[in-house]
Amino acid sequence: MTDLELLRACQRNDPRAQTAFYQRFKGRLMGLCRRYARSQAEAEDMFQEGFIRIFQQIHTLEQPDRMLPWMKRVMVNSAINAYHKNQKQRAETDRLDDQYAAAVSYATDDHRETLARLSADEISALVQELPxxxxxxFNLHVVDGYNHPEIAELLGISEGTSKSQLVRAKSALREKLKQIGIVRYEHS
Incomplete structure (x- = not known):
């Protein structure tokens, strides 16, 4: 079945098509959930919740060529919902630490050369270790391309908090890279 035929069958609530649809897209969408989750179990929960929403709302999808971006958006929203549920100290996240922010470089250089030396799994593992x-x-901005106003709205934080958290994430990743012996960065 083509993606379009599969989509239309799912929109008719065909159980076999739903199973095939799930099998076709589970790897790609689970990978997205793993990027956002703290653990495999949390990724599986996000994934399950996201797929439930996909099947509940699939009848609303009118443009088959937008199917994959739409499903990714549903999964990102599932990750954001999990983040909100698990966040215990939200007030602290919204407070800027001026001393720390002053100490961190606001460099936006893309360290492609550095990252090229690491495998995708190694990079993913480093990102997974972040708070x-x-x-x-980091995932919303760097990987999925959301801007700071969008992130602020999605997470219910200020734009400044989004920016400072990204700076801190980059700084933490630089420290992790130093720990594994990568200390020179090629600027592009």
Whole structure:
């Protein structure tokens, strides 16, 4: 079945098509959830919640060529919902630490050369080690392309908090890179 045929069958609530649809897209969408989750179990919960929403709302999808971006957006929203549920000290996240912010370089250089030396799994593992807020904002901004106003709205934080958390995430990643012996960065 083509993606379009599969989509239309799912919109008719065909159970076999739903199973095939799930099998076709589970790897890609689970990978997205893993980027945002603290653990495999949390990723599986996000994924399950996201797929439930996809099947509940699939009848609203009118443009088949937008199917994959739409499903990714549903999964990102599932990750954001999990983030909100698990966030225990939200007030602290919204407070800027001026001393720390002053000490951190606001460099926006893309360290492609550095990252090229690491495998995707190694990079993913480093990002997974970041604190929840850093990891969430890093993934939203760097990996999924959201801007700071969008992130602020999605997470219910200020734009400044989004920016500072991204700076802190980058700084933490630089420290992790130093720990594994990568200390020179090529600027592009």
């Amino acid at each position: 929840d807020g850093y990891r969430m904002i």
